Amino acid sequence: MYGEQPLFGLLNRIGGAPVADHGPWPRYRMTRDGWLQLIAELEGSAWSLLGLWGEPKEVYAALREDMSGDIAVVSLDCPQGRYPSLSPVRPSANRLERAAHDLYGLTAERTTDPRPWLDHDAWGVRRPLSDRPGAPSPNPGPYTFLSVEGEGLHQIPVGPVHAGIIEPGHFRFTANGETVVRLEERLGYVHRGVEGLMRGKPIAEAARLAARISGDSTVAHSLAFARAVEAALDVRVPPRAVWLRALMAELERVANHLGDIGAICNDAAFAFMLAEMSQLREAVLRAADLCFGHRLMMDRVVPGGVAADLPERGPALLLDLCAELRRRFPPLVTIYDGKASLQDRTVGTGVVATGLVSRFGAGGPVGRASGRGLDARRNPGYAPYDDLEFEVPVLTEGDVNARVWIRIREVEQSIALIEQIAKRMPGLPRGLDGTTPLPLVPLAAGQGAREGMSLVESFRGEILTWVRIEADGTVGRCHPRDPSWFQWPLLEAAIEGNIVADFPLCNKSFNCSYAGHDL
Known part of the structure; x- marks a missing residue:
């Protein structure tokens, strides 16, 4: 066919x-x-x-x-x-x-750029996952940034160490006065060798590594790994587990979007919104802890099913959470929309053209704010979202303000999804404390190596995970691709022509993952 x-x-x-x-x-x-x-x-x-x-x-x-x-x-x-x-x-x-x-x-x-990317001459070995790893260069030179020519230009190096608790990344600005002419990123500082660590691991151990690729997307990366394994081994997941996975994914999406909205406003010097959104985010995390025994729901999605069920009072807790969000979130949205000083900072700032987003295949709020409306929950789609009602918000302005509004609309949609799931969850709870696992489908490797791939929608966009399961049931190869791979380059385009002081605002409106990118 x-x-x-x-x-x-x-x-x-x-x-x-x-x-x-x-x-x-x-x-x-x-x-x-x-x-x-x-x-x-x-x-x-x-x-x-x-x-x-x-x-x-x-x-x-x-x-x-x-x-x-x-x-x-x-x-x-x-x-x-x-x-x-x-x-x-x-x-x-x-x-x-x-x-x-x-x-x-x-x-x-004939690549457009042959420079090293993850290798910072700090590994003690070259090509570590190849058949023939090599010795490191005895006298490695400095990383060569792209040259920019023009009168009155100056460079501003930022990072890789930043103020506060934040992952490392280097940003090299070339500016004319306050106007950014070019931004070039240098990432890879938090490379942990995830792909190498997964080789030869039993599926359960590799699943724990997948859950730690990017902590704020632990549910999404766990789900992507699980679905790839299940595709490779032709495993059917129990219906209740499918719905529990979606519930966890939507809780994760709401928590992260609330945090991002507050952080963007804070970078525009409106700390009130950060305080309010942080309270709402905390309410979501506490509900997740009460329902699944972990604030981030780490290691709760596993190949074959889930590792924790809702407690008997779980649906009521979730409906109460949604009611609180429906009561407290809209007034804050009204404040954001009516605050002239905020709009002055976000409207027209950090524009990414629709054509560029399409060319890079970027999704999530970055893509949907610039007219690219793909969502893995819909296309290619996966259960139970084909049985749930939700909309995928799309705007075309492509600026910081549009990326905020995409998050606002996605929070609203996810609240509705959580309500639907809480009311329609198939099956009955198996435990009263949320710790009794659902029975997992046995994972038989079959006669030989089998391969599988998945696309899962995280709060940042599409996660792709590809796996090969060997005949002995271990992971022969796993490649997890975080959405940040396709969004970090667009941040360089977004800041061009803006002032240096607007970079934190643009950067936070993207909120790309360092760890998810660097692996």
Whole structure:
């Protein structure tokens, strides 16, 4: 059936060979000529790059045809450790290609930027995940930032160490007076070797690592890993567990959006909103703790099901939480909308064009504030969202104000989703304290290695996770791609032409993850 659809038809036509035991979407093994033809087709197409990752002698890419929704994974054997770069036609591939080079030694030919990305000359080894790791450079030179020429320009280096409790990242501003001409980011300071740590681990241990990729998205990353494993092993999750997962995901989404709205306002010198939103966020986290035994619900979503059920009083607690949010949140929205000093800072600041968002395949509030309305809960979609009523808010202004309003509307939608789930949860609670786990479906690895991929909507946007489960039931390979990979580059575009003082505001309106990006 795959051959009848546009993306699959093209891959068949250019010589892609379907690979067995890959779910839920097909994988095609390409020849080098087929890979080059695919690049040529991408030049003028509306296909999004969902992810790109490497292995010692193979490169993979996940693609989506945005009109039809077709999704496929393509791979290319790289016996010489080289492959034609996708970055000339999909700029979002560049940093992923650089990361694949740093980790696996794969070289992207004719790439738009060959500089190292994750490797800061601090590992004590080169290409740590390749078949032949190498010794580090004896005298590594400084990282080369892109040059900017022009009269009256000066540079402002910021980070990687910042004030307060915040992850490290370096930002190199080139400015003319107060106006930013270029921003260039240098990330990778919190690289923890997650992909290497997952290799050879039992599924349960790898799931704990997935839950810690980015702490504020622990439910979403756990869900993405679980769904990828379940796709690979063809595991069916109990209906109640499916709904509990969605409940946890929406609680996580509300908590993070409330925190972001307050933090954005605080960066515009309106601390009142931060205080109020922090109180609401705290109410959500306390409800999560009462319902699932952990404020962030870490390790509660596991492959095969969930590790904690709602207590008997859980639905009532959640409906009370939603009632409190419905009472206290709208007046704060009215204050935001009517505060002239806030609007002066957020309206027209940090604009990202719709075309640029589409070119990078960015989602979440960043994408939806600039007219790109994709949401993994709807496209490709997954249960139980096909049985729930919700809207995906989309704006086109693309500025800080639009990104705030997308968060506001998503909070409203998530409150409605939590109410629906609390009232319609299938099955009966199994424990009175929320700690009794649902029975997990046995995870049998089958006759050989099996592969699976998932797309899950986090509060930042789409998370892609791809796994290979070996015959012995261990994880042979896992690639988790956080939404931040496709959003960090757009922050560089958002600040261009704005003043330096507006960078914290733009940065917080994106709220990209350092840890989720650096892995």
